[in-house]
Amino acid sequence: MSSATSGLDTSKFVPGTIVLPDVSNDPALKRENITISGSTPSTMLLGVGLIALVATIVGGAVVSKQHALASFHVGACTALAMSLGGLFFLQATSLTNAGWSATIRRLLENMASLAPICGVLAAITPILDFVVFKGSLFTWMNPEYSSDYLLSKKAIFFTPVFFFGRMGLYLVIWWYLSRVYVARSLEQDRTGDRSLSAKTRFTASWGMILTALSIAFCAFDWLMSFDFRFFSTMWGVYYFAGCAYSGIAALIIITQALRNRGLLKGVVTDEHYHDLGKLQFAFTVFWAYIAFSQYFLIWYSNIPEETAWYVARKQGGWEYLFYTLCFGHFLVPFLVLIFRDVKRKGTALTFMAGWAITMQVLDMIFIVRPMAAINEVEAQMALTNKHIWIDAAGAIAGIAIFFGLFWRVCASRPLVAVHDPRMAEALHHKNYV
């Protein structure tokens, strides 16, 4: 690829030809302002995650293994969505030469670097279901269905080697991309070489394609294939919308947590919050657009093979979850986040971010949990069966582990990529309206 190298022609910006504004003496970039001391929150969060995980396992042993497995998967898929959101925004800001985001770039990198770990979490359920439970959730793994006509049509896709091979491929993609971005960024911290940013920009261009494909197909494999009869071309975009939505929310929460500890003063300002809030708002609307389009087209055409999926989720108590998502995932945040003051105030925005992650959890529950109810006759009324604590435990396990690891990664390196070539622009970033 000769074009690849032409995009990386560093001879045109050897330091010295053009001198960038020097921000190294900026008080905002002082060491104590951009480094975490101690990892107590991380340990605590991981502890909470572990306790929740144990609670989920206990739930599985005592109440229902499907229920526990589904709940764990809900938490894992939420964590994966957040980290993939980080990977997406990291590449998107790099590709668009965004200036304002230079101060939060490191946080995005930290989030992205969790993608392979969260991917492993999300891979546990299918592996367990395949090896131990023999398709208690993923119906296609169930030997009972092996003679199903529809399944026989798509059997190639569900060959164990192919299915788990794909899974490994996603993990490799996320691991490789995040590792490359983080390694370059840390190298830039040491050398200040801004051509590394250009290299990352180029990697992000094809990395984005791999990200798009891996998000779409991991959503097919880990969420849609629960019910092998169901299919929707929008599915990948739907999960991506959730990724971007919850990714921005996780970023806001971690930023606010750091600011509460007196860090990132003058680095991540209200101006950055404003922009993060705008993105949160934008992806609230984008998710609603995608979710509505998918639901509406299936509802309007009314073909049984597609509507079955929604019909199962609009009865047995799940319909309340459906309406909760309509209001809570879209209408409420839409009406709240539209206000400028909400977006610029850390506390208000963090509340909305927490709300967003809750909604992402409910969205995952809406997709995953009814499957356990469908497969397990005695748990038909799953939502009202008094064992909501298992759902809570599963979700908390995934989220707490994610944030615990996130904090740990944040503590291991400076919070800001100080030598980002657009640092001056980001530090002085302003929204005029």
Add this chain to the structure above:
Amino acid sequence: MTTLHPDKITADRLAGRARPATESMHDPVIGDGTLIDDPGVRPPLVLNGRTFGEVTDIVCGYAENAPPRWWLPAFMTAFGIAQLGGLFILYLVITGIGTWGLNNQVDWAWDITNFVFWIGIGHAGTLISAILCLFKQKWRTAINRSAEAMTIFAVICAATFPGIHIGRQWAAWMLFPIPNANQIWPNFRSPLLWDVFAVSTYATVSLLFWYMGMIPDLATLRDRADLRLRKMASGPILLPIVPVRVDAIRAYVYGFLSLGWRFSARHWHRYEVAYLVLAGISTPLVLSVHSIVSFDFATSIVPGWHTTIFPPYFVAGAIFGGFAMVLLLLIPARALYKNFADFVTLRHIENMAKIVLLTGMMVGFAYAMEFFIAWYGGNKFELDVFLQNRAQGPYAWAYWTMISCNVISPQIFWSKKMRTSTIAVFVVAFLVTIGMWFERFVIIVTSLHRAYLPGEWHMFWPTPVDIMIFVGSFGTFLTLFLLFMKFLPVFAISELKAVLPQASPHWDGYGHGHGHGHGHSNHDHSHANHANKEAH
């Protein structure tokens, strides 16, 4: 140093009255700086060190001076083609839509293809004016005005097709829910009716956005005409007997259109607020219009039409085709108009090429998803549409034209050399325009031409009436665009000035801020960045 007041010097410099005679424009290493890839540097958005005065003169000059020599022949040709299309529409109205190649099986074909094609073209303008505005992409300033104009003209072309497709064109008013004596109402459950609302909303908001943005520039044209009249330096007398001067007409018409704009701070403030509000309103429109167009197909249960990814897929395709059209218009304009390339630089072309590459791959992603789910869904008929009727079969040539133009041809934009070669970009834009037309043709015709029973299979071939009405719509489009280029401000003057380096209050003059050192990285910085730096 000088006895003149320093403010006077600054004012003169800004107005372009005291520009140094000799000035090295280009840095030996980075050239004009447009194509520099350094992530720390914002490339200049306006080249050749234009001053505020020069920007006004150049942009107003396009409307004030005699048009270039090619303009009149081009206009007459486009207008002639538009008239020819009009004649064929007249013939269609008199004779009936049996003159089209439609038949019992394929009852939507060229007409709806053209409708979706033109509606899609418009989306780039809305994206540039609304979404890129919200994203603070300053490079949009050089292309937004012409892209918005293109949007309006494309919607006009698009609206023609459903209008004449209904058969009894004199009853077209019944598309709107107007109370009538027969109590006949449109079907509110039909996406075709939503189209009427979506497209008319889109046309209204786009027109408002475009027009409102032009008001200050129209006022500039008005004032310049007025000034020339007062100085008795007006243009030629229009009629030898009635002493009407061209500038008098200009002052009157532009004055009427500029709605009493006086360049006061209060006016600017209101303008900025209104602009932002309109950008906010237009943003959902970018998505909604083509989503509803996609509902025309996707709400049905026709194999190949009913698929849930249609809304975002159509939107991405619309932006894709729209940017290709922007490039098709601006690349020749850049070559044909003097000084045009100072504002629409190679960087602008490159950015648009990147968007074409991105949206082209989004469309490719959607093609792949459709294919994959057609197989995965296990529905024989769904798969047959893709495998037998599209990838193979009598319309395979159309399908593969679509794939090669939309998915393969933009891939050359991975190379920077190609992205910055106006010829390569023009060729790809041309191919993409063809490919996007074929995309709609493939979706519509290949799904319809073979129904479940082989007895219902029928081919569609266009008649000369089909072809000429489509060609005529290009004539209309170009006629309107050429008129726009001649009579209206082609660039947003105030926005162009805001991205000039001297717009910064801390700009330190010629010869220093250009191409070297600190100043270079600040080309794109706005006032407050500097103000802030001082404060820190």
